[in-house]
Amino acid sequence: MVNIAEQPEGFEGQGFFATKLDSAIGLARSYSLWPLPFATSCCGIEFMATMGANYDLARFGSERLSFSPRQADLLMVMGTIAKKMGPVLKQVYDQMAEPKWVMSVGACACSGGIFDTYSVLQGIDTIIPVDVYVPGCPPRPEQIIDGLIKIQELVQNESLRRRNSDEYKKMLESYHIETL
Amino acid sequence: MSEIEVKSAVPMTPYVGMSNETIDGEIATLNLGPTHPATHGIFQNVMKVDGERIISSEPTIGYIHRAFEKLAERRPFNQITTITDRLNYCSSPINNLGWIMTVEKLIGAEMPKRVDYMRVIIMELARIADHLVCNTVIGVDTGALTGFTYMFQEREKIYEMYEEVCGARLTTNIGRIGGFERDFSPAFITKLKAWLKEFPAKFDEFDRLLTRNRIFMDRVIKAGPITAEKALGYGFTGPNLRAAGVDFDVRVMNPYCSYQDFEFDIPVGQEGDTYDRFIVRQEEIRQSLRIIHQALDNMPAGNYFADVPDFYLPPKAEVYSSMEALIYHFKIVMGETPIPAGEVYHSVEGANGELGFYLVSDGGRTPYRLHFRRPCFIYYQAYPEMVVGSMLSDAILTMSSMNVIAGELDA
Amino acid sequence: MAYLNNTELLAHLSQSLGEKILNQEDTFGMLCIEVNRNEIVDIISNLKSDENLKMQFLTDLCGIHYPDNKGKELGVVYHLHSLENNIRLRLKTFFSIEDPTCPTLTSVFDAANWMERETFDFYGIQFQGHPDLRRILNMDSMDYHPMRKEYALEDETRTDKSDKFFGR
Numbered sequence: 001m002v003n004i005a006e007q008p009e010g011f012e013g014q015g016f017f018a019t020k021l022d023s024a025i026g027l028a029r030s031y032s033l034w035p036l037p038f039a040t041s042c043c044g045i046e047f048m049a050t051m052g053a054n055y056d057l058a059r060f061g062s063e064r065l066s067f068s069p070r071q072a073d074l075l076m077v078m079g080t081i082a083k084k085m086g087p088v089l090k091q092v093y094d095q096m097a098e099p100k101w102v103m104s105v106g107a108c109a110c111s112g113g114i115f116d117t118y119s120v121l122q123g124i125d126t127i128i129p130v131d132v133y134v135p136g137c138p139p140r141p142e143q144i145i146d147g148l149i150k151i152q153e154l155v156q157n158e159s160l161r162r163r164n165s166d167e168y169k170k171m172l173e174s175y176h177i178e179t180l
Numbered sequence: 181m182s183e184i185e186v187k188s189a190v191p192m193t194p195y196v197g198m199s200n201e202t203i204d205g206e207i208a209t210l211n212l213g214p215t216h217p218a219t220h221g222i223f224q225n226v227m228k229v230d231g232e233r234i235i236s237s238e239p240t241i242g243y244i245h246r247a248f249e250k251l252a253e254r255r256p257f258n259q260i261t262t263i264t265d266r267l268n269y270c271s272s273p274i275n276n277l278g279w280i281m282t283v284e285k286l287i288g289a290e291m292p293k294r295v296d297y298m299r300v301i302i303m304e305l306a307r308i309a310d311h312l313v314c315n316t317v318i319g320v321d322t323g324a325l326t327g328f329t330y331m332f333q334e335r336e337k338i339y340e341m342y343e344e345v346c347g348a349r350l351t352t353n354i355g356r357i358g359g360f361e362r363d364f365s366p367a368f369i370t371k372l373k374a375w376l377k378e379f380p381a382k383f384d385e386f387d388r389l390l391t392r393n394r395i396f397m398d399r400v401i402k403a404g405p406i407t408a409e410k411a412l413g414y415g416f417t418g419p420n421l422r423a424a425g426v427d428f429d430v431r432v433m434n435p436y437c438s439y440q441d442f443e444f445d446i447p448v449g450q451e452g453d454t455y456d457r458f459i460v461r462q463e464e465i466r467q468s469l470r471i472i473h474q475a476l477d478n479m480p481a482g483n484y485f486a487d488v489p490d491f492y493l494p495p496k497a498e499v500y501s502s503m504e505a506l507i508y509h510f511k512i513v514m515g516e517t518p519i520p521a522g523e524v525y526h527s528v529e530g531a532n533g534e535l536g537f538y539l540v541s542d543g544g545r546t547p548y549r550l551h552f553r554r555p556c557f558i559y560y561q562a563y564p565e566m567v568v569g570s571m572l573s574d575a576i577l578t579m580s581s582m583n584v585i586a587g588e589l590d591a
Numbered sequence: 592m593a594y595l596n597n598t599e600l601l602a603h604l605s606q607s608l609g610e611k612i613l614n615q616e617d618t619f620g621m622l623c624i625e626v627n628r629n630e631i632v633d634i635i636s637n638l639k640s641d642e643n644l645k646m647q648f649l650t651d652l653c654g655i656h657y658p659d660n661k662g663k664e665l666g667v668v669y670h671l672h673s674l675e676n677n678i679r680l681r682l683k684t685f686f687s688i689e690d691p692t693c694p695t696l697t698s699v700f701d702a703a704n705w706m707e708r709e710t711f712d713f714y715g716i717q718f719q720g721h722p723d724l725r726r727i728l729n730m731d732s733m734d735y736h737p738m739r740k741e742y743a744l745e746d747e748t749r750t751d752k753s754d755k756f757f758g759r
Binding site: 038040041042045046048049052053054067079080082084085088092114115117118119120137138140 | 328
């Protein structure tokens with residue numbers, strides 16, 4: 001017996017299965033996330049190892065890496081973000097279409113890491129909202145995959161109305177991100 | 181149609197209908213980066229292109245400037261090893277051990293032969309790991325993704341070996357001032373021997389895939405060439421310089437860490453183009469394997485650390501029983517060991533070239549000035565000259581064959 | 592191939608430069624001489640074209656700041672290497688922080704271009720004659736030169752880090 005995916009709660013009958021739209025779409029989205037690898041430094045090399053054959057990220061649905069923000073769901077920021085790079089990161093985030101998730105991989109992206117210096121942004125959450133933080137310097141590929149699984153859980157349990165809610169809009173305003 | 185003056189480093193391949201005029205009278209400005217799938221690292225290149233032909237290129241770097249040199253002025257010596265990891269992060273052990281050797285030169289410590297041979301094995305493994313990244317990525321940029329997938333598996337095995345020695349995969353912090361914290365475990369030797377038996381065959385497979393492949397050769401031959409004089413003027417070192425024809429290798433010129441005991445060749449190219457850089461790196465991997473074999477077979481017995489009580493942690497049993505050991509332990513861990521005053525420049529042959537450390541100490545607990553001579557930073561200056569006049573796709577290949585690692589570029 | 596050692600090199604240099612050497616020392620196997628900034632370009636250029644020395648490789652160029660040496664606070668350090676003779680040389684030149692200028696080496700070595708830009712970025716040393724002297728690693732909008740000793744490592748606008756707990 002092969003388990004393909006966890007079946008969401010619903011009502012089953014002969015030839016049909018009824019569930020909430022949220023769960024069905026969440027299920028589909030979570031197993032086909034297209035990540036944008038924003039790899040800047042050492043964590044980027046660990047990401048390359050994660051994409052490799054040993055720790056294969058493609059098993060989790062992230063087969064197609066998208067370097068164009070217009071076609072990506074998940075922004076994986078891997079590596080140190082310097083202040084010079086900050087506006088570039090913000091622009092890439094702005095270009096992504098909703099719904100989008102952000103995963104901050106590595107200590108430098110989460111909080112500046114060991115580089116408490118004049119030129120390094122102390123955490124990307126000073127400029128964009130982050131969903132999952134993966135600590136480590138660099139995190140092992142297993143940790144990056146764990147982060148992706150947590151993103152998948154967030155995606156599965158997200159309400160379809162979340163992106164239009166007032167709370168979400170207020171949060172984006174606090175980051176000075178313009179919403180249409 | 182306007183006439184433009186194109187200064188090109190290569191004679192332009194003639195195509196039908198070619199003249200010195202622009203195609204539509206329009207020169208497009210193309211922004212390559214900082215986030216771009218083909219630039220392996222974050223640096224920006226604003227290129228002016230006429231169709232596919234590049235007219236000018238202006239690089240901008242600094243997008244990952246982490247202020248290593250200022251950071252080093254705040255940290256005692258054993259804490260600086262962790263930041264040297266992050267210079268050329270594809271081959272961190274070479275950076276670590278280069279820094280440790282600089283300190284040992286300053287304090288005047290002699291290492292036992294066993295330590296030297298252990299260091300050589302680790303540095304050559306790191307060199308192989310770095311060259312595998314560079315060459316597989318040249319393959320990826322020409323469309324051959326298979327080499328990448330297969331060779332990264334071999335890199336995983338190298339990572340496993342690092343883990344046996346120091347516990348980490350990528351940012352290794354390998355070695356201590358005065359040697360190593362523990363001897364090579366039997367597990368490491370077993371893994372190394374098993375890998376040495378299997379790797380050459382797999383590497384030959386990768387070699388057969390690309391080296392004499394008609395499509396690959398047509399792509400990379402004559403892409404981004406540079407002459408030996410220009411390369412020397414631009415401060416090139418490492419495989420990029422050797423591909424241009426100059427056999428300058430710091431391991432041979434200024435031998436360190438008992439490299440004079442080993443027999444190895446220095447592969448040298450002719451044209452300095454992408455194909456030569458690829459072949460030089462392939463051959464260097466083979467030479468590194470030779471060195472590792474020699475080091476493993478002739479490994480001398482002895483201590484894995486030198487007698488440098490000021491910098492090398494004493495054994496834990498002594499720390500708990502003897503007063504001097506406790507004081508040394510405290511001073512080393514808290515970073516209160518006074519460093520002898522003086523200035524020293526030491527360089528090692530990194531995977532990209534001569535990685536130098538210029539250390540000025542005034543007797544305090546941290547360096548007064550530490551400057552890293554980073555090979556990537558110095559040879560990337562020549563990039564505009566190497567690509568102007570060639571096609572856009574050749575420019576991408578030139579960039580990946582130069583093995584520009586952003587961490588080393590910006591420090 | 593004439594391999595030189597440091598004594599021969601020093602003898603050769605004293606002969607050709609004589610008075611211009613202000614200070615010299617042997618630092619862990621590398622000869623180090625101090626010269627005046629007005630003569631540095633000529634000296635290096637002569638070292639490069641000299642038939643016997645052939646110092647044709649510029650290994651490194653960096654800056655240094657000694658706030659306590661009044662009148663000679665800022666300095667530029669050059670590392671040269673003769674590949675044929677397998678010998679290295681370090682040259683230093685110091686000048687006052689009130690007048691942070693130094694002639695550029697880009698006419699002699701192409702490699703000096705970005706190295707001088709980095710030194711300008713970190714120390715504020717203006718290289719006269721440099722084709723394109725602007726910041727290279729830091730943001731263009733930065734208004735100070737961070738590697739000078741009076742500036743802290745951390746960003747000065749941080750309010751969340753209290754020195755009370757982080758001592759030094």
